[in-house]
Amino acid sequence: MNPKMTPYNINEFKNPLFTVDSVLFTVEHNCLKVLLVKRANEPFLGSWGLPGGFVNVDADATTDITALRNLKEKTNVAPQYLEQLQTFSNTSRDPRGFSVTLVYFALIAAQQVSSHIATIDEVQWVELDKLNSLSMAFDHKMIIEHAKQRLQQKALYSMVPVYCLPEYFTVGQLKSVIETIIGKTIQRKSLIRRIEAANMFEAIDEKVKSGGRLAQQYKVKSGVDIVHFERNLSV
């Protein structure tokens, strides 16, 4: 710091509340689900919300770390990647005052979740179709809707849906998760053309039974990035 600077005390100013929340999606039993926690504290005690929390300025190097730390602490989930969705803010979303939340999102394979800390009562994967029947905290329902739309765009333009598949998967499994995410049927032959163009999967020797036939299994080549396409999948 420049020695001419007078020491800066951030708490001399009125600060906005700043939180970091994550929208984690998975596909399980042909349902798109989101990871939610039941709040054990005010505000919105007893309501369901996104796993998230405040920055620990002494421990977090960036807000990416804040997001991952809160996920790990509150749900025991450690995703391989997180992407920024958007920042939401206003004076009414949190009863404590002007509040900003930076939202991350990701699609991951379904995994066990468990509540680790006292401020969380319960944690679970909830079907998106069932959100209306829950009491939801803050503006988290609207935020999940934004995240879903972004995920659907990504599913049409990229191979992001492989993130929720097991290590070995068939074309049928990939087709199924894409269809669950976008809520529409896609053509098997367009998907196969896309798989060939992406050149990011390799066929593995072991085949699996699928409807009486043996189906080819694939895995993502090591060190390969998710491929983005110029055109969307024809639906």
Add this chain to the structure above:
Amino acid sequence: MNPKMTPYNINEFKNPLFTVDSVLFTVEHNCLKVLLVKRANEPFLGSWGLPGGFVNVDADATTDITALRNLKEKTNVAPQYLEQLQTFSNTSRDPRGFSVTLVYFALIAAQQVSSHIATIDEVQWVELDKLNSLSMAFDHKMIIEHAKQRLQQKALYSMVPVYCLPEYFTVGQLKSVIETIIGKTIQRKSLIRRIEAANMFEAIDEKVKSGGRLAQQYKVKSGVDIVHFERNLSV
């Protein structure tokens, strides 16, 4: 607020610094330029940075308002729209401590700028090619690079470049600003096909001289949104 809640005092906690910055681009004389202010305060006194600042939690309804208010106060520019770029954060970008900045961006027509407040020495449109010769504050040079890449993507996939044109413009003028933004030549006939497909412009009666001929002028139809295309412009 729930009456059972104990009053929440945000300053009992260590808060991150939270700022809102804007990257405004324009195209002038075939150059892509960015709006910068010369800082009259520490940190980075005398360096050039993006116009921005802190949230005024008593006056700003959202961070969108914070961005617009800071732009107006510091540069006298009032853009018609702003879009969120991304949030940047770490422990080293600001010498005062863990700092988060929410960055907005927009492309606008070149307009007069002027410094209105004491914390700003000077304000001007700076060519992107000249940033290396300036002393830049914080990580703003890196942020401008991110914003430029996003703008280039938008110029390939949408009609966003019309935002920096005057009310009446020719195909040649639109072609020229797109080429300046993406740094490559585009085909006139692809652009004309795109203009027809977009159906967002109307021809106006008044023609202008262009290289010895009379060129058709267009304007954006009223109430029309910027059209986004599925494929990028062939370059």
